[in-house]
Amino acid sequence: MSKEKTENLDLPIYLFHQGTNYKAYELLGSHSGVKNGKKGIYFRVWAPHAEKVSVVGDFNGWNKDLTPMKRVSEGGVYEAFVTGLKRYDMYKYAVTNNGKTVFKSDPYAFHAETPPSTSSKIYDLSGYKWKDEEFLKNKTASYDKPMNIYEVHLGSWKKHEDGSYYSYKELKKELVPYVKKMGYTHVEFMPVSEYPFDGSWGYQVTGYYAVTSRYGTPREFMELVDEFHKNGIAVIADWVPAHFPKDAFGLYEFDGTCCYESDRWDRKENKGWGTRVFDWGKNEVRSFLISNAIFWFEQYHIDGLRVDAVASMLYLDYDKKPGEWIPNEKGGNYNLEAIDFFQKLNAAVFERFPNALMIAEESTAFPMITKPADVGGLGFNFKWNMGWMNDVLSYMQCDPYFRGDNHNKLTFSMYYAFSENFVLPISHDEVVHGKRSLLDKMPGEYDDKFANDRAFLGYMIAHPGKKLNFMGYEFGQFREWAYEEGLEFFMTKYPKHAALQQYVKYLNSVYKSYSPLYEIEDSWNGFEWISADERNNSIISFMRRDKSGRTIAVILNFSGLDFPKYRLGLPEGEYKMILNSDALRFGGKGAVRKSTYKTAKKRSHGREHSILLKLPRLTCMYLEKIK
Structure with a gap:
């Protein structure tokens, strides 16, 4: 500058x-x-x-x-x-x-x-001629808009044969059209601030204002963001205000003392991560961090920040045993300085960028994460729904024979679905360290893994909350994510993987095209159970509605059994099948070929009218009410 x-x-x-x-x-x-x-x-x-x-x-x-x-x-x-x-x-x-x-x-x-x-x-950031004026002018709040996020680690989406990284310029040419072709609305970069250790995936930052030079220059990163915007795709960046590494050249004891970190013995270090913890009560640290958040929006036109490790900041006893922490001045375990920091951070961002995304990765039941600071909230506008993620992945890994005993893991999330503005995350953290890839989590033989995966993804898109999935899931990578290697795109040469990729692409287009799937995410006005308690059959069904009353019925069979004559209670009318995860073109069996259904006056699920349909095993169906 x-x-x-x-x-x-x-x-x-x-x-x-x-x-x-x-x-x-x-x-x-x-x-x-x-x-x-x-x-x-x-x-x-x-x-x-x-x-x-x-x-x-x-x-x-x-x-x-x-x-x-x-x-x-x-x-x-x-x-x-x-x-x-x-x-x-x-x-x-x-x-x-x-x-x-x-x-x-x-x-x-x-x-x-x-x-x-x-x-x-030395680098002057000024002088770049942005071409995203139209995108920024048309940007509005995301609450009633589709948000389908493709999470990317830029260093391992693709790699050259010699193991070298794709540059920002190469990602501009390949990643942007891929994300657009697949129908995502947003892309989320794992941290791109400068960091010394590849194995930290960017979460141990030494240069908060320096976009990593692994892939090119700051100007080239601007061009990448600009290209996403020109293609109508918003950009979210991971941001790490919780902690920093102890590399001697970085923030660690910067002036020979605890400068950016706290000097209190119980607050200055995260032993589990081997890092130092910021002192959010120190004025100069607040200026540093809040300025950094503003910087990414202003200088790089980032549309949102996903704030990492929020829970570690909110609790004084996070990952600590008794005797390893001191209560706050009120005798509790909340970090009051961190709470105040978040409130000031979010207020500063939204004052300058009203349509920004500030997304908290927070894994506890801390109240009002996405409520305004003036009513006691932290001021974020979205929060990752880690409870949903843990429950549904646990459920999906069950053999269908045992899913009936775990049925509550499929339905419990609706008890709190509207308590915050949620993002449903299947992130990088769920496909590493022995957890297996999303496809490989699924039980059964080869075909059943794909059927389970398709049904799960249909369920995820239909469930209230915005969506996030980590790269590689869309074509069914079997191997866990490895930051040292590129994704196995060669898998799309195999029919099942190619069909899954086409399913995800189609599912993404359905999500964007049908407003009942995204317009009302904060109340029961947009969601109504048809049947939540068929645990013996491992079936659930519900309706999603938009503000005009347009309705989509969703039915999911997570069991290993076909139901050739399943009666589904629905409001009187005519329905059109808009998604069938068992379709041949998606790698399914193609057992259902009927596309329209008219209700009969036969009682089912507490309703006067119903339809009769064939419900294959491990299948998700969407039915739009057309009359």
Whole structure:
């Protein structure tokens, strides 16, 4: 970001120390400017307990004594001005405390060396000509719109034969048209902020403002987002404000003390992850993190953030034994500073970007995650429904013979489905570490695995809540996700896998085309049970409605038995089959060929009218009321 004139920094520095400078990236980091008539780069960094700080780089032979920085605020902001520098020049900060000097990358750098190298790079983000004005102008709130998210790890969606990554430019040419062809509305990137260790999948960040250079430059990442927008696809990025790794060049004890992390013994470390935990009560940390959220929306036109590990932030006793934590000032286990941070974070984002997505990955029953802060909520607008995910995956892994004893796992989610604005997530976490791929979780022989999978996906699309699935599920990858390898797209050469991919594509198109499947997600006005208690048959059925009353009936047979004459109670009228997961073209048996049904005055499921249909085993059907 270019600054071609000397500025009065008193106000932005003051706000930074107050925790309310939400564009701190315009103050700190490296920025072009003018001093005494000479063009150069201003470097600014926050290191409150440092004895001295200097800038080092190729320009001064990495000599910590040649370019000292001046302390320009009592709160610990340091500044230096250096001439003769250009884009991509590398630098670090030499931070000295108690006579020990550590070379640190810039927490606010916009670009970085490709790991394992760790230097920051000078990079001006200005100048890119965005072409997504129409997309952004037409963007509205997502509550009553379809949201079908394709979760992607950019480093392993595809790889070259030599094992190298696809670049942002290559992903622009291949990933964007694939996501569009498959009919997704949103794409979600696993973390793209710079990180040192591939095995962390990006969840241990060292460069919060630097899009990872593994795949290219910041400008090329802008082009990727722009291309998604030009194709009508919104972009969500994973964001990690909970913790950071203990790499010496990163945020870890940045000024020789606990700077970004808490200095309290019970709060500064997540032992399970081997990371340090942010101090969300510290004003400068709030400025850093909230500014970072704003930065992704403003500079990269991101449409939403999926906020990682929210539960770990909300609870003082998260993953801790008795004696390993101290209660808050009210005697409870909530982290009050984290709660206040989330409320301020979400308020700041929505004030500037009213139609943004702020999605909490939160795995507990913490109340009002998606309610406004002024009524005591955290202020997110969506939350991952981890309870639904755990229940239904457990159910689906049961042999159909035993599903009757687990029927409540299929129906329990409706007790709380409207308590929050939910996203139904089948994410990367469910297909690693021995959990098996989605297709391989399914019981039975080869054909039954596909039949179970198709029925499950039909159920997921029909269940209230927005949708998220992890890459590879759509064509039935059998192998677990491995970040070191690309997806096994060659599997689509096999008929069953090709048919599953076509099923997912069609299912996605049905979801987008039929408003009863997405328009009312927050009340019983959009959902009505037909039959929730047929546990002995492992059958459920229900209706989805939109605001106009348009109706789709959904029936699912998760048993291993065919029901050749199943009577389904429905409102009087005529119905058209719009989805049959058992169709031949989707890899099914093709047992049902009838496409329209007219109700007869025969009582079933507490209704005066019903239809008679053939209900194959392991099948999902959608019936639209057309008259």
